[in-house]
Amino acid sequence: MDPILFIDQERKHIFQTYKELHLLAEPSWKEEKTSKYIKKMLVASRISTQTFSDHYGLVAEIPGKKEDVIALRADMDALVQEVDGIVRANHSCGHDAHSTMMLFAALALAKTKIPLTHTVRFIFQPAEEKAEGALKMMEEGVLENVKFLGGIHLRPSFEVPFGKASPVIVHGSTVSIKGTIRGMQAHAARPEEGNNPLEAAALLIQAIRQIRLKDDYPYSIKITELHGGEASNVIPETARFTFDLRAETNETMEKLIKQSEHTIKKMAELTETVIDFSLEEYSPAAIKNDKAIKLAERAIISILNEESLQAICKSPGAEDFHFYTLKNPDIAATMIGLGCDLTPGLHHPKMSFNQEALIYGAKILVKLIVEADQLQ
Structure with a gap:
């Protein structure tokens, strides 16, 4: 079966998974239930996983013919903020959506057994909101043998419209x-x-x-x-x-x-x-990599169309994904900005988005892996 078709067939499961991860919302360094939930689904699909003794980060891997690795990264933690008068963990930055999309990209590749040259690694990262998780995961060696690293982030509608995507988010x-x-x-x-x-x-x-x-x-x-x-x-x-x-x-x-x-x-x-x-x-600010951006462009055009490609997404916000490239400038890396009709804005306690974007977002991640697998 084609992995893109697999995503279509899993629509209801994707929406349900997102809903359940949203309800699990846990703050930075306390993502225990979230990590266990994701690991259970990965293990059920016979994808090897690695956990750690002092935090809830999770790494999954699908072996390829080469030891060289192409990787995706998603964040798991929620913000702590006041919602309707109650201070609690709340997924208003979309990390639950990012984890859902990457999880189903992994399941699609594993279930359909698409032949890949490179080993594919999926990094489920804790503590992005504290700007500490990427540094910790690098200490754990998650970038060993990595040649390409991709990520994805929901974008407000005024940055990237629904049905469109950008191959790079230029965070400051x-x-x-x-x-x-x-x-x-x-x-x-x-x-x-x-x-x-x-x-x-x-x-x-x-x-x-x-x-x-x-x-x-x-x-x-x-x-x-x-x-x-x-x-x-x-x-x-x-x-x-x-x-x-x-x-x-x-x-x-x-x-x-x-x-x-x-x-x-x-x-x-x-x-x-x-x-x-x-x-x-x-x-740190984003460091643009032309090779990675080209791969993301091809993935977006393949899943959506050329008119749905937004050349660049410029954001005044911050993202600890960029520690990976700051510390490892030789890795081709980029973060895709996903249009999803997100309103009224990221970190707003009542943030919402069109969940249909989860479907084409997961497909773009699958296609990104396939495109990155062509790297020599």
Whole structure:
């Protein structure tokens, strides 16, 4: 049987699997039920799997004639956010959809026994939302012998329309600067006896807003968290802050970080406070690979049509998939942007999409593997 026909025949099963994974929603590093669910389906189809002792990442493999590997990666974790007044794990970024599509791509190849030259590896990754899962999976050696790596991500309708797909998502780089400003506590009636860290924070925010780079690519930096003080009549000793930094390229991000660090240090001197800070939640920008993009283009056109190919999907968001290419630049890799009528947007607690996209998304992944198998 043709693997594309297999996907068509499994339509109801695909929709049901997505529904069940959606209900299982688990936060980063706690994807136990999700991982077990996926593993059970893989094992039932006699696909070999590998699990790990200290996290719930999962790797499945279909052996080929060569030891060289072509791989796909999907994320499993959910966001933790408030939904209808309740803070809980919630799949508003589409990871349940990504896992569903890759799972059925694996089942289609295994069930139909399509002859492949390369070994095919399926990486079900934890903790994408914390930008930590890709790094952990690389520590586990999941990229050993990998020549090609593909991924897929649902896109908002304003980025990629329903029925279309892009062979590459150009995510930007993002990082958070988290820090603490330490001043001197005093009674609010005698402010001259203290050193108000909130006032220092206000000056720091204004200084950060004045940062200008000589750079051709877009970037932004803004305050997203500020906490300090527990009583209205006391100048606090400390204030905590977070700045969100974004840049279209990794090189621009390096400049932005350098200028931000310089500004923070200068502001500590000016306000005579102690400012301790660190870089956290870093995600690199996408690195485009022409060879991988061409393979994805052929897969999309084969499943949809040439009119349904959107040349590029540009996103200000972040994705830890790009750690794989940042750390392994010799691997041909790309992430497909899947149009699916997603509204009102990614990470919105009421995010929804047209589930018909699961069908053509799974088919595109199957075809991507077939195309990548032609790599020499």
